Amino acid sequence: MAEQSKAVGVGIEGVFYSLTHVPDLVRYGSKPSRELRANPEALEQQLKNQLRSFSAATAYAPHQVYIGNITPAELSNLPKPWYEKLIEGATSNGRFGDLVDQDRFYGKLAAADQFNLVTLEEKWFQEHAARHANGKPPRLGRVAEITALCEKGALGLYSGERLVGAFEPAHAEDASLTAEVLLENLAAKVTAAHALRSLLDALKLSPEEIDFVISCSEEAVGDRYNRGGGNLAKAIAEQVGCENASGSDVKAFCAGPLYAMIHGATLIQSGVCNKVAVVAGGSLAKLGMKFESHLKKGMPILEDVLGSFAVILSVAKTGEPCVRLDSAAFHPVRAGASPQAMAESLAEKALAKLGMKLTDVDRYAVELHNPEITVPSGSGDVPRTNYLTLAALAVMRGQIRKDQMEDFVRTRGMLGYAPTQGHIPSAVVYLGHALDALRNNEIKNALFISKGSLFLGRMTQLSDGCSFLVEKSEK
Amino acid sequence: MLNGKKVIAIGERDGVPGPVIAECLEGAGLEVVFQVTECFV
Numbered sequence: 001m002a003e004q005s006k007a008v009g010v011g012i013e014g015v016f017y018s019l020t021h022v023p024d025l026v027r028y029g030s031k032p033s034r035e036l037r038a039n040p041e042a043l044e045q046q047l048k049n050q051l052r053s054f055s056a057a058t059a060y061a062p063h064q065v066y067i068g069n070i071t072p073a074e075l076s077n078l079p080k081p082w083y084e085k086l087i088e089g090a091t092s093n094g095r096f097g098d099l100v101d102q103d104r105f106y107g108k109l110a111a112a113d114q115f116n117l118v119t120l121e122e123k124w125f126q127e128h129a130a131r132h133a134n135g136k137p138p139r140l141g142r143v144a145e146i147t148a149l150c151e152k153g154a155l156g157l158y159s160g161e162r163l164v165g166a167f168e169p170a171h172a173e174d175a176s177l178t179a180e181v182l183l184e185n186l187a188a189k190v191t192a193a194h195a196l197r198s199l200l201d202a203l204k205l206s207p208e209e210i211d212f213v214i215s216c217s218e219e220a221v222g223d224r225y226n227r228g229g230g231n232l233a234k235a236i237a238e239q240v241g242c243e244n245a246s247g248s249d250v251k252a253f254c255a256g257p258l259y260a261m262i263h264g265a266t267l268i269q270s271g272v273c274n275k276v277a278v279v280a281g282g283s284l285a286k287l288g289m290k291f292e293s294h295l296k297k298g299m300p301i302l303e304d305v306l307g308s309f310a311v312i313l314s315v316a317k318t319g320e321p322c323v324r325l326d327s328a329a330f331h332p333v334r335a336g337a338s339p340q341a342m343a344e345s346l347a348e349k350a351l352a353k354l355g356m357k358l359t360d361v362d363r364y365a366v367e368l369h370n371p372e373i374t375v376p377s378g379s380g381d382v383p384r385t386n387y388l389t390l391a392a393l394a395v396m397r398g399q400i401r402k403d404q405m406e407d408f409v410r411t412r413g414m415l416g417y418a419p420t421q422g423h424i425p426s427a428v429v430y431l432g433h434a435l436d437a438l439r440n441n442e443i444k445n446a447l448f449i450s451k452g453s454l455f456l457g458r459m460t461q462l463s464d465g466c467s468f469l470v471e472k473s474e475k
Numbered sequence: 476m477l478n479g480k481k482v483i484a485i486g487e488r489d490g491v492p493g494p495v496i497a498e499c500l501e502g503a504g505l506e507v508v509f510q511v512t513e514c515f516v
Contacts, residue, residue: 337492369516379515453488453514
C-alpha cells in the first residue's frame, strides 16, 4: 500500500435499525393504492389474505439480520424460502435494532401529531395502544366519529378488519397536504424518531448531547408552495427531545444516507458540531411495491415494513470504528452511468485516494435489497449484480483472475437482507454488522457504496452515488 | 434488417442505462422513439 497523508477519521458511536410492521398500511403504498383503485373487488381480499402477522415478520430471517441477531454470513447458510423457514424463538429486540408492531406505531403516530390529523378509536386505543402511549395524549373518538371522518376523506387506519382510526387531510385544496402525503411524512418522522431515541438509550446518551440532526428520509415535507421544503430533521430532533439540536435534510434518492453521513462527518471534522445524528424514517410509498408478483407466486406480501435507522457521529476514538472522510468519493457529472463507470468512480477511485486496491477491502456494502423480494418480480438479485461488477473490475485491473470472481463475491460480499425501502438498503444497512465485525477483528475495513436514481425525477438522465471506507481509527 | 426500425429503449439503473442502449441502437441504424432508465427497486 502506498504511503498516504494522515488519515482523517470521524467516529461512529453506534447505529440502531428499526422495522415497523404495518400490514394494514400496505394498501396505502403507491403501487397497491393505484391497483386497488383500479380493481378493488378482485384485489382487496387477495391482498389481505397474504399479509403477515407480526410474529411471522419478526421470525423472518432477513429481518433478524437487519436488527443484528443473525449475521449476513449466517443468513447464507439458512434454508430458503426464508418466508417459510421462519426462525424459531426469534425476538423483536436485536443487538442493534428492533421490530415495532402496528398497534404501537398507531399510538406513536397519534402522539407525534401536532395538527389533529390522527383520531384513534377510544375503545381500541385503551385495549391496544394506551400501554405504549407516551408524550401527547392522542385525540380519541367513537367508532361513528371515525367512520364519519373517513366518509369525509380521511384515510382509515385499520387493525385487520377493524377500523381503529382516521387520518385527516390538512387542507381541502393543497395536493401537498392530503391525508396520503401527510401520513407518509408523519410515518417517516415517527419511525426515524423511534430509531434515534432507541440509539440514544442504547448508548446511554442524553438527547441534549446531540447538536445537529440530519435526516435523509425519502419523504417530501412541505405545502404547495414549498413541496419538498423539508427539514424533517428538526421535527425528528424535537420529537426525540434533542433540545439543543438543530437540523437539516440531505436528499439524494437512495444515496441520501451516505451523503448524510459525509455531511455529518464533515460537521464533526470541522469542529462545527460535537455529536451529529444521521437519521432516516421509513418510506410508506414503497410498501407493497412488488405485491403483485408476490401474490402471483403465492408468497406473503414481504414489503410490509417501514425501515428506519439512526447513526451517531462524533470525534474518533483510537481503536473504535470511524468513517475515513478522506476516502469519500462521489460520482461526477462527467462520469458515465454504466455499472462499470459507477464502480470506477465509487470503488476504485475512493480506494486509490488511500493507496488501496479493490482487493484490499475486506467487505463491500452495496445495495443490499433482499433478493427474495426482488427476484420474483424480475428485478434480479441486486447485490449480486453489484458484487459481480466489482469483481469484474478487479479482473480487468489484474487484481484477481476471472475464475476467482465467485470467490470475490462470496468473501467480500453478502446476501441482501434489507426491505426495498430505497434509502435503507443502500449500503448503510450494513453499518451495524460492520461495527461488530471491526470490533471483533473479523474485518479490517468495509467500503460503503450507494447509488441514487436521479433520472426518476425527470430532471436529468444522470445516475449518482457516493462512497466511503469504514475502519478502526488509528489516531 | 434493423435499419430504420422504430424502437423503445428501457434501461435499468443496476444494468444498462437507457441512453447507452439508445446510442447502441442508433449506431445500428434504428430510430429510438423513446428511451428511459428505470429503477426497479
